Amino acid sequence: MIIIMKANASDGDIEAVLTRLESGGWRTHVSKGEERTIIGIIGDERRLDQGAMSRMDGVDRVVPVLRPFKLASRDFQPDDSKVSINGHVFGGNKIVVMAGPCSVESLEQMRETAIAVREAGAHMLRGGAFKPRTSPYSFQGMGEAGLKILAQVREETGLYVVTEVMSPDQVELVSKYADMLQIGTRNMQNYALLNAVGQTNMPVLLKRGMMSTIEELLMSAEYIMSNGNHRVVLCERGIRTFEKYTRNTLDINAVPVLKELTHLPVVVDPSHATGKWTLVKAASKAAVAAGADGLIIEVHPNPAEASSDGEQSLKPQRFAELMVEVGRVAAAVGRSV
């Protein structure tokens, strides 16, 4: 950590900073420049309170040298993590594809979708039983009945299930039925929920907050991991920007950035990241070309009848075409679907 003093900091201000650091057991280097004095601090800065230092008299700025996440950092673990769900490995050579409707609506709908997406080559089934909706008057999901449908369809089709958990007290229930717990974009900083899933051994699909930076996404992963659960898969699902033609802006840069910063697997949700089914295929191919380890895609047998997010859902036939085209791009980057 480096402390940059103000141009008009007094000798007393500088002395006070040094005294505080030294009494805390830190070693320091002082550089007196022509305009400013700069104090370097030696040691693990994660132990030091940046904010408190920045508020001392005469301090202009405090510059951290290390990143604030640790367990999620590639510095901490240089090799790619692999998160395996019954043989499907996130972070390996294969692109793992999760597909299914936004919401579980009925057994027939889930069964029909599951059969179709399995046929097209999907590896896992998605579908929400608990749905975070902006309006209290919108469909809120089927709840446990929806979870039971997911479990039954898994029995019938062999497709493992990822589904959202919205509050700490649902974690046990959802874990009974699901193979992977999804944390949705609005809950990325719901710390009670992060702690709760961190105390399970379930794989977690952690979606980036639509308003969250890449670093904040990694800090939320760190919450889960610091509770002991390292089976975290990150998901870029589009961010909120000034552009309103699309529902969100797919931050495709986030894929190679995350690959630099962390060892955790990274998947992309092209459905939410665009909000329009006509754009999903292009976004999926871009994601794989950029290095994503997986995709989570909304597919519905009859999007016009979907109880949520139908605008961005693909019909099964179009999903099958997507899988073929994504497969070609995957091969072009040395991977397979």
Place this chain on the structure above:
Amino acid sequence: MIIIMKANASDGDIEAVLTRLESGGWRTHVSKGEERTIIGIIGDERRLDQGAMSRMDGVDRVVPVLRPFKLASRDFQPDDSKVSINGHVFGGNKIVVMAGPCSVESLEQMRETAIAVREAGAHMLRGGAFKPRTSPYSFQGMGEAGLKILAQVREETGLYVVTEVMSPDQVELVSKYADMLQIGTRNMQNYALLNAVGQTNMPVLLKRGMMSTIEELLMSAEYIMSNGNHRVVLCERGIRTFEKYTRNTLDINAVPVLKELTHLPVVVDPSHATGKWTLVKAASKAAVAAGADGLIIEVHPNPAEASSDGEQSLKPQRFAELMVEVGRVAAAVGRSV
């Protein structure tokens, strides 16, 4: 609701839309333009699924005519709501000022702060016992011990207490000690939590999500209100933008916009909305000039020692100066502090 058909929509597409609407009991008006056909729908559109209609073949766009919130709407209740806490009324003539530290750190710190802010004219005490922090390694708050301190200081000083609740299972506990429940920016769309506080009769300070629209804020208020609790006070606390000089961008426009759209009281948090104590006074005066019904301000007896958010905390002496200046602006707009 208005349905705009695509230029190339077939007669069959149009027929299908009309049939669906009419079978649902809606009356329609059809306008065939030179390039497009437009279908108007008569009745309460909140009952109609905009998404499903927009996904029918040949449909270009669906344009809602009414706003999606109802109980929170000024159309629903034209007169200003008043939320009263033991005589302090949000939404009346008086500007209600809540002040105190970001986090409860000790009885001494809270007592000293409370006495100072009461002296300066504050009406309520703020302070967090449960703290949402980006990093799992940062101080997470004192928990129930912090709540007990808040309650004790209330006894001693007569200042009523607003404090944050982070998860549904904390609602009962926090309600035992606090006079007003705060929903923080990261939890504005934590629907389990909104439902939980909606089922109490506690006043709620609902902070705007840092990247949530004004309409989403009102939809979250609608969640609380639709559970039966109408004692909601909205809080503009700054939004996330590209500007990085300040921690957030105070959306001062939101104050008069909310006053147009809703009858609920509106307060401003100038501390988070700026992130720098040097800006808090100017932002507070702007908020009151723009029509805010209250302020929530971070004050700490020794900001440099604060366990969180010290950069934006005022020393008691500066807070006292702020109160004097805010009082003058309040008088200029026909109100008092």
Place this chain on the structure above:
Amino acid sequence: MIIIMKANASDGDIEAVLTRLESGGWRTHVSKGEERTIIGIIGDERRLDQGAMSRMDGVDRVVPVLRPFKLASRDFQPDDSKVSINGHVFGGNKIVVMAGPCSVESLEQMRETAIAVREAGAHMLRGGAFKPRTSPYSFQGMGEAGLKILAQVREETGLYVVTEVMSPDQVELVSKYADMLQIGTRNMQNYALLNAVGQTNMPVLLKRGMMSTIEELLMSAEYIMSNGNHRVVLCERGIRTFEKYTRNTLDINAVPVLKELTHLPVVVDPSHATGKWTLVKAASKAAVAAGADGLIIEVHPNPAEASSDGEQSLKPQRFAELMVEVGRVAAAVGRSV
């Protein structure tokens, strides 16, 4: 165009709107709903002033049915435009790659770069002689001397040249030396400049403003085209968002969106869109996978010595690797480099 009246609009308000429309020669459809009256307008709405209508008493909102751009619209011209520069065709099967340094610094630098990028398979040479720089104290480009270097290197290598023009009075000069005129991100809405290049017959590379929507980009293309110059190539180069880890956020969605809305060719600038050379390869592959017709990439023989934008410049060897990998992705989507 549809006019939605306010709930409390009077009959007189409605009458006044109808009178104004009818006196302007418009036919109207009136739908009186339970809460609102809605007026549909028949005819080419581009002739009607949306703003003026929206300001009449009793009017709540005016909803346009058609898009505001015409010549650039795919409705206007369904087939892809092709912009050809001496045999290199933007908008055809081949991905056109423009490469070179941010700034022209010397004949040696340009010659070395040009030979290297031609060797790696680039089709055109980029390099700025006039440089828009945030600071007046930064290097502002070599001016005409730089243009002469570009022209000489074109003679030597056969690589055609794209270079930026910053003001209307430079258009004639730059056109003497360059094969394609670039409008930079800060000038996307410099209308005097758009009009000036619109009055030439030069191909134009129009970069999206870092703060501009997709629709605004198309409106700026419309400025050029409405002056008679239809040889416009659009460039997505990253937008400004709250994410600060990267210099900009590559809006990869914009590629398929533009392909839907317009017939004009679309290229991507992965160098500015990321701001870090380590991310350029992934972004380039994503762009081609998403459907881009070309790439413009910064390459510098010695990035550490570059007078601008060295952080995002590739060394020639890395550019050669990129071309190989991009070629594989291009083949996977049925195209070639």
Place this chain on the structure above:
Amino acid sequence: MIIIMKANASDGDIEAVLTRLESGGWRTHVSKGEERTIIGIIGDERRLDQGAMSRMDGVDRVVPVLRPFKLASRDFQPDDSKVSINGHVFGGNKIVVMAGPCSVESLEQMRETAIAVREAGAHMLRGGAFKPRTSPYSFQGMGEAGLKILAQVREETGLYVVTEVMSPDQVELVSKYADMLQIGTRNMQNYALLNAVGQTNMPVLLKRGMMSTIEELLMSAEYIMSNGNHRVVLCERGIRTFEKYTRNTLDINAVPVLKELTHLPVVVDPSHATGKWTLVKAASKAAVAAGADGLIIEVHPNPAEASSDGEQSLKPQRFAELMVEVGRVAAAVGRSV
């Protein structure tokens, strides 16, 4: 400036950085930490190329210590600048109010508006003769005929005139008629134009780019000032964010931030910053309460007939009410209108 080396930087990398600095005449301080080496640089860092240093092998980040603007900086000139236009002083005790229509439409319209705003207490007249419009099909302004109208109305009413200049070749013409040159939001980084107005002695109203940072605004002021023209008044006019209820988001924080960073006067444009006339009064009062030195407000005798921006224009009567209320707030902060 401080250079933070990567954790894995070699001794050779460090040596190379030191050699380069020392050969450039810089003195250095080296701090070898447990994980990283940090190099401090002594001297005026504005002479050193931050980018080039950051691209050397083994360098992680370069942290500037000083701000990049100089002439505009409050460090450079601690006292407030005053920009005087025929007795109206920006930066003094009085709030300078500029009012008038978005566009000059006719002599009658300007004369009627000017008389009304003078009556209400405005000090200067605004009105555009050259209009930057998103669409080439929208009204582009009356040009020189509009300037002549402005000049005539000035003669008749004594109100001095601020009007926009859009390109370098208009500067001479507009200067003949106007008392203050306005640089619009889309031209804040039109460097040819900044240089051109910098070479005059005309007062300049420099509007912040709708997606430009505060620092970039100051760098654009620096362009004008480094050409010798120090008569610059800054204008916050709202920034582009995700919030779409208002046309822009008024960054009220920018007012006190600019007051900290620069000695230049700061005015606010509440009309563009909100885009809705119903919000203009609240925004104006907030601006003055936050410390603005002036306001520029759109007023039109008949907003529904305005050729541009009528939604945000006040009728003269409402402007008069605004002036009364703003006057009270000004008095509350020790100023006058």
